[in-house]
Amino acid sequence: MSESNTGIESSMQENRLFSPPAGFAEKAWISSREQYETMYRQSIDEPEVFWGNAANELHWFEKWTTVLDWKVPDARWFVGAKTNMAYNCLDHQIAQGRGNKTAILYEGEPLQSDGQPQLRHITFAQLRDDVGRFANGLKKLGVKKGDRVTIYLPMIPEAAVAMLACARIGASHSVIFGGFSSQAIVDRVADAKSTIIITADGGNRRGQVVPLKANVDEALKSTDLVRKVIILKHTGNAVGWTEGRDVAWSDVIAGQSTDCLAEPMDSEDPLFVLYTSGSTGKPKGIVHTTGGYMVGTYLTSKYVFDLHENDVYWCTADVGWITGHSYVVYGPLANGATTVMYEGAPNHPDFSRFWAMVERHKVSVFYTAPTAIRAFMKAGRELVDKHDLSSLRLLGSVGEPINPEAWMWYREVIGHDKCPIVDTWWQTETGMIMITPLAGVTPTKPGTATLPFFGVDAAIVDRDGTELGPNQGGLLVIRKPWPSMLRGIFNDPDRYVKQYWSDVPGVYFTGDGARRDGDGYFWIMGRVDDVINVSGHRLGTAEIESALVSHDSVAEAAVVGMPHEMKGQGIAAFVVLKTGKLPSEELKKALMGVVTKSIGALARPDQIRFTETLPKTRSGKIMRRLLKEVASGNEIKGDTTTLEDFSVLAKLKEKDEG
Numbered sequence: 001m002s003e004s005n006t007g008i009e010s011s012m013q014e015n016r017l018f019s020p021p022a023g024f025a026e027k028a029w030i031s032s033r034e035q036y037e038t039m040y041r042q043s044i045d046e047p048e049v050f051w052g053n054a055a056n057e058l059h060w061f062e063k064w065t066t067v068l069d070w071k072v073p074d075a076r077w078f079v080g081a082k083t084n085m086a087y088n089c090l091d092h093q094i095a096q097g098r099g100n101k102t103a104i105l106y107e108g109e110p111l112q113s114d115g116q117p118q119l120r121h122i123t124f125a126q127l128r129d130d131v132g133r134f135a136n137g138l139k140k141l142g143v144k145k146g147d148r149v150t151i152y153l154p155m156i157p158e159a160a161v162a163m164l165a166c167a168r169i170g171a172s173h174s175v176i177f178g179g180f181s182s183q184a185i186v187d188r189v190a191d192a193k194s195t196i197i198i199t200a201d202g203g204n205r206r207g208q209v210v211p212l213k214a215n216v217d218e219a220l221k222s223t224d225l226v227r228k229v230i231i232l233k234h235t236g237n238a239v240g241w242t243e244g245r246d247v248a249w250s251d252v253i254a255g256q257s258t259d260c261l262a263e264p265m266d267s268e269d270p271l272f273v274l275y276t277s278g279s280t281g282k283p284k285g286i287v288h289t290t291g292g293y294m295v296g297t298y299l300t301s302k303y304v305f306d307l308h309e310n311d312v313y314w315c316t317a318d319v320g321w322i323t324g325h326s327y328v329v330y331g332p333l334a335n336g337a338t339t340v341m342y343e344g345a346p347n348h349p350d351f352s353r354f355w356a357m358v359e360r361h362k363v364s365v366f367y368t369a370p371t372a373i374r375a376f377m378k379a380g381r382e383l384v385d386k387h388d389l390s391s392l393r394l395l396g397s398v399g400e401p402i403n404p405e406a407w408m409w410y411r412e413v414i415g416h417d418k419c420p421i422v423d424t425w426w427q428t429e430t431g432m433i434m435i436t437p438l439a440g441v442t443p444t445k446p447g448t449a450t451l452p453f454f455g456v457d458a459a460i461v462d463r464d465g466t467e468l469g470p471n472q473g474g475l476l477v478i479r480k481p482w483p484s485m486l487r488g489i490f491n492d493p494d495r496y497v498k499q500y501w502s503d504v505p506g507v508y509f510t511g512d513g514a515r516r517d518g519d520g521y522f523w524i525m526g527r528v529d530d531v532i533n534v535s536g537h538r539l540g541t542a543e544i545e546s547a548l549v550s551h552d553s554v555a556e557a558a559v560v561g562m563p564h565e566m567k568g569q570g571i572a573a574f575v576v577l578k579t580g581k582l583p584s585e586e587l588k589k590a591l592m593g594v595v596t597k598s599i600g601a602l603a604r605p606d607q608i609r610f611t612e613t614l615p616k617t618r619s620g621k622i623m624r625r626l627l628k629e630v631a632s633g634n635e636i637k638g639d640t641t642t643l644e645d646f647s648v649l650a651k652l653k654e655k656d657e658g
């Protein structure tokens, strides 16, 4: 255990080591440690050669003149090249003989009267036609290259169709997770200046209908930016209709040709913007461009998931998150893989649903989040054991640190001790997996994402940028550019520099604390900024605070993360009431409601504590570390001399104990 000037301490000890299963390497893309070392060396020493070779496995209308043009903090990859992401995911696959192969294998949530779910097998040829027709429809509605199109859909094939249609014509999509509320839609639409929204009447989730169209209608009361709302009929529930603005998906595609020119996009033209939480109240629009993102997601999908022709690949993430963008849609399709999409919840009708699906579709590669694994553990292995999981050959984890107990359960109960686990560390901003084992070659230890992927120069440093030694906790940074790195924050170049390139001189700062062990393996310890990771979903504490403060009884609020058995992190809110307002259970409920309404149920605090004042430093900064300790019930330690008012702490502690 040691501490640097970062204040990050690491105390976890884990010595179990698991070699890749015998025989796995023989059929794997990366088949020996020597091959990994050689390729890694080249990727760092000669990134142009390494990434140029990778890019050559894809289709380009015109090749690049320069692989990389880099001046901190701005990278341009495959400079001068022209390509199209949708063309690579569809036409290029069909040209290689995959026209009749299933591209998307979809399963709806509701069970029909025969007890079976609705299934759809959409081939690459059909998907190309669906995308072409919808893309032509978007054009007819006036969508042009460079426009932003908002997508607010359930986890259904049409979400992929809408994304690919935007990519085909060069419009940037901005996908909003279906669990977000109307206020979140307003903020994102306004920031992106998006004039079109694609949504559905509703989505099925845990036996209920999520009223997507109604949420959009509510959102559009507070903005008049949007001129067209396209509505897919999916659940069949009744929806309101605004004449002139609302148009049915079926009318958008009616009479449209399936052929739609794939716009030759400049490699650096934007592909999409995706909003994520940061340390201020306003979500930031992460911008990804075409060529580099395509190459990064293509190559990581191929090598990390070791995708081969007969794999049935299932990533359980929602398309509303980066994992859904990179590893449900773009990465697997650019590899010509069959990607599974499931509409609903893991526990509908019970926690055996995923395992029934693995059996039904003979899923071979399965990628999910630690929070889901913990929920399955709690539900009990009987629900798993009644299903035949012998088709599985590789398991993946993403979104938050996986605790060794969950890792072992995943390995034994789901993987039957024969499937390697790839614990993949990456971010919305990185676009692709950055730190990960390679299934055939990297010995794994429960709880570590192990080693950097090709081309990734990751390091643990202190605040001055000095690299730290083994097992010293510090800041995780990336020192060299990589193809799928974010190109900026939409409309906010200053924030881009401030957020990622200012804390540590000259390098990309991830916002995560981590350490490297004696074998060079990276152990991620979690965010060191004001971002909390609840069930693998990133939430900014500032966003939740501003929701709480919008209630007219609240004077001030501070939100911190605390350990949570199932969610990884839970949310604790410390609330100071206005003079004359009194704490009560009703008020707590009302405040929970305010957060749910303005962000979504995923941001609902687990605890609300009323307090008279918040502990602050002399400069007025809320002492979050202290609040975290209070929230997690730990003893107060550390330096408290900068506290403005010791009695605050005492009072908080008192409440904590009471």
Ligand code: WTA
Binding pocket: 276, 321, 322, 323, 397, 398, 399, 400, 401, 402, 423, 424, 425, 426, 427, 428, 429, 449, 510, 511, 512, 524, 526, 527, 533, 536, 537, 538
């Ligand atoms: C965390 C999700 C530990 C981390 C792809 C990161 C992880 C944030 C892992 C990004 C992992 C993601 N081990 N922590 N394997 N994967 N994280 O943008 O804190 O939603 O900075 O991207 O999740 O979350 P985001």
